[in-house]
Amino acid sequence: MALRHAVLAALLDGEYSGYQLAKAFDVSLSNFWYAVPQQLYAELAKLEREGLIAGRQVIQRDRPNKRLFTVTDAGLAELAAFAATPSKPSSIREDLLVMVQAVDRLDPAPVIAQLEERAVTAAAKVEIFDRMLQRLRGELDEETFLREGDRIGPYLTCLRGRRFEQENREWCEQVAALLRARAPLPS
Amino acid sequence: MALRHAVLAALLDGEYSGYQLAKAFDVSLSNFWYAVPQQLYAELAKLEREGLIAGRQVIQRDRPNKRLFTVTDAGLAELAAFAATPSKPSSIREDLLVMVQAVDRLDPAPVIAQLEERAVTAAAKVEIFDRMLQRLRGELDEETFLREGDRIGPYLTCLRGRRFEQENREWCEQVAALLRARAPLPS
DNA sequence: TAGGAATAGTCATATCACTGACTATGCAGC
DNA sequence: GCTGCATAGTCAGTGATATGACTATTCCTA
Numbered sequence: 001m002a003l004r005h006a007v008l009a010a011l012l013d014g015e016y017s018g019y020q021l022a023k024a025f026d027v028s029l030s031n032f033w034y035a036v037p038q039q040l041y042a043e044l045a046k047l048e049r050e051g052l053i054a055g056r057q058v059i060q061r062d063r064p065n066k067r068l069f070t071v072t073d074a075g076l077a078e079l080a081a082f083a084a085t086p087s088k089p090s091s092i093r094e095d096l097l098v099m100v101q102a103v104d105r106l107d108p109a110p111v112i113a114q115l116e117e118r119a120v121t122a123a124a125k126v127e128i129f130d131r132m133l134q135r136l137r138g139e140l141d142e143e144t145f146l147r148e149g150d151r152i153g154p155y156l157t158c159l160r161g162r163r164f165e166q167e168n169r170e171w172c173e174q175v176a177a178l179l180r181a182r183a184p185l186p187s
Numbered sequence: 188m189a190l191r192h193a194v195l196a197a198l199l200d201g202e203y204s205g206y207q208l209a210k211a212f213d214v215s216l217s218n219f220w221y222a223v224p225q226q227l228y229a230e231l232a233k234l235e236r237e238g239l240i241a242g243r244q245v246i247q248r249d250r251p252n253k254r255l256f257t258v259t260d261a262g263l264a265e266l267a268a269f270a271a272t273p274s275k276p277s278s279i280r281e282d283l284l285v286m287v288q289a290v291d292r293l294d295p296a297p298v299i300a301q302l303e304e305r306a307v308t309a310a311a312k313v314e315i316f317d318r319m320l321q322r323l324r325g326e327l328d329e330e331t332f333l334r335e336g337d338r339i340g341p342y343l344t345c346l347r348g349r350r351f352e353q354e355n356r357e358w359c360e361q362v363a364a365l366l367r368a369r370a371p372l373p374s
Numbered sequence: 375t376a377g378g379a380a381t382a383g384t385c386a387t388a389t390c391a392c393t394g395a396c397t398a399t400g401c402a403g404c
Numbered sequence: 405g406c407t408g409c410a411t412a413g414t415c416a417g418t419g420a421t422a423t424g425a426c427t428a429t430t431c432c433t434a
Contacts, residue, residue, distance in 0.1 A: 002282070002390080009289040019412050032284035034277075036392065041413065064399055064412040079289050084297040087282035089308060090221075092351055095189070095274035097219035100347075101340045102196040102266050110271040121276060146365055153288045156362050160287075163354050164279055171347050178333055178343075189420070206382050226421065228383065251382045251429055381429080390421070397414075404407085 005082045006033040007043050008075050011053060013154065015068040018044050032157050044069060052078050100175060108179045115176035122169035129162035192269045193220040194230050195262050198240060200341065202255040205231050219344050231256060239265050287362060295366045302363035309356035316349035 010016070010024060021044070022037035035043075047053045052075035055067040071079075096118060099111045136155045137145035146152055197203070197211060208231070209224035222230075234240045239262035242254040258266075283305060286298045323342045324332035333339055 005282070005285050005289075009285050012289055012292050017412075019410095022412095032279050032281060032288065034280075037413080038393085038415085039391065060411090062400065063410080066412060076292065080293050082282075083286045083289065083293050083301075086304075087286065087301060089305065090279070090281045092219050092277070092348070093221075093280070094219060094277045095192075095269075097344050097347060098192050098196050099270045099274065101219065101344045102192075102199055102270065103340045103343075104338055105199050105263065105340075106267050106270050114270075114274060117273075118276065147369070151291055152365075153290045153292075156290075156365075157284050157288045160279070160284060160354075160358050163358060164351075167347075167350050167354055171350060175343050178339075182334070182339075191420095204382075206380095209382095223422065224383080225385090225423085247381090249430065250380085253382060376434090378431105378433085380431080383428085384426075386423105386425090388421100388423075391419090393416105393418080395415085395417105397412100399411080401410085402408090404405100 003033065003035055003039060003043050004047065005079060006035075007040065007047065008052065008071055008079050009153075011069055011071045011075075012079075013151075015070050017058075017066040017068050019066065021069075032161065047075070050074075096172075103179065108183050112176050112179050115172045115179070119169050119172035119176065122165045122172060125165040126162055126169065129158055129165065133158050133162065190220065190222055190226060190230050191234065192266060193222075194227065194234065195239065195258055195266050196340075198256055198258045198262075199266075200338075202257050204245075204253040204255050206253065208256075219348065234262070237261075283359075290366065295370050299363050299366050302359045302366070306356050306359035306363065309352045309359060312352040313349055313356065316345055316352065320345050320349065 006025075007021065010021060016024070018037065018041045021040050022035075025033065025035045025040060044053065044055070048055055048069070052072060053069045054072050055069045057065060057067055059065050096111075096114060099106075099114065103111050133142075133155065136151075136158065137149065140149065145155065149155070193212075194208065197208060203211070205224065205228045208227050209222075212220065212222045212227060231240065231242070235242055235256070239259060240256045241259050242256045244252060244254055246252050283298075283301060286293075286301065290298050320329075320342065323338075323345065324336065327336065332342065336342070
């Protein structure tokens with residue numbers, strides 16, 4: 001009961017093919033869920049069997065045909081039921097945190113390297129989020145959009161993703177600098 | 188290859204029984220990993236078979252006997268190897284985010300309720316982290332401890348957990364207030 | 375003196391998430 | 405004419421994670 005609802009929520013934005021969804025789950029939606037294409041195709045097939053989404057074939061001349069999916073009323077009801085059931089809190093679950101937990105019993109060098117690398121990718125993600133936020137709110141400034149815009153859901157989750165990556169970046173930088181200072185390295 | 192290293196990292200702090208570990212993974216360590224007891228017992232058995240940890244029986248009079256585990260040299264080597272392999276970035280993966288993504292197509296009331304509830308539990312977690320941080324650094328102030336303390340790993344991961352929950356709380360409160368303002372509710 | 379919580383641990387099963395390998399078409403560039 | 409890339413999707417398998425139901429013992433409380 002997890003990827004399932006993420007897919008339904010993603011399909012609220014319009015018709016998508018499995019392939020397009022896979023792209024979205026690889027970049028934009030990855031602010032709250034990640035999945036590889038195979039998972040999505042499998043999940044889409046299941047959702048269609050259960051009548052929560054409906055697919056329609058689109059014939060294309062210049063490229064392979066595709067199937068576009070939309071959420072049905074039953075799918076919307078499923079989402080509503082999901083929203084009404086209490087959700088369990090989630091923790092961070094990051095390999096890097098495990099490494100840092102153990103760092104003072106290990107050679108810190110590879111951990112530092114990974115922290116610095118992650119800081120860079122986190123910064124890049126922040127920029128991606130910023131661009132996505134700008135695109136979502138269009139002409140409006142944030143405050144107005146949040147007060148009056150119609151489809152603020154993705155914007156709000158984007159905001160969370162941005163904050164998360166920003167925090168991630170700051171933490172990685174701080175920890176990397178600290179470990180470097182404690183165990184001075186040639187590189 | 189995930190819980191595995193989290194368990195090894197946790198055992199660096201000293202000898203633990205499966206039961207004690209389960210407690211830790213339910214509260215303190217849950218800042219970077221969560222697991223139910225059954226998973227831990229299974230993982231401990233596997234780690235012992237592979238010689239990465241060593242267990243010793245402790246006979247107790249007033250309560251059931253237990254087995255305490257420590258990390259072996261092989262286990263430390265395994266951790267070092269883990270720290271040296273690139274870690275994949277993780278996303279947030281939270282049901283609440285999925286709900287918020289879909290919120291403008293659903294009844295916002297249950298989502299708002301959950302956001303407010305989560306804000307409270309996040310605040311509680313922040314306090315737990317604060318107490319844990321204080322305990323870990325003892326007499327020292329944070330800066331001194333981070334510069335000179337010996338076993339800063341858990342402190343650093345705690346800091347990340349604290350930041351995460353703080354962000355979580357702020358986001359939940361902000362979004363709940365916003366949704367309330369947009370769709371005024373009696374309750 | 376029965377019941378519940380805390381300690382300590384096990385077994386079996388289900389579901390999730392992910393990996394890797396694979397098919398097929400068309401377009402652009404060398 | 406070949407290679408690589410983007411589009412579009414499938415299959416088979418595995419390891420990781422979670423659920424539910426159990427067994428024991430002791431201490432504390434009502």
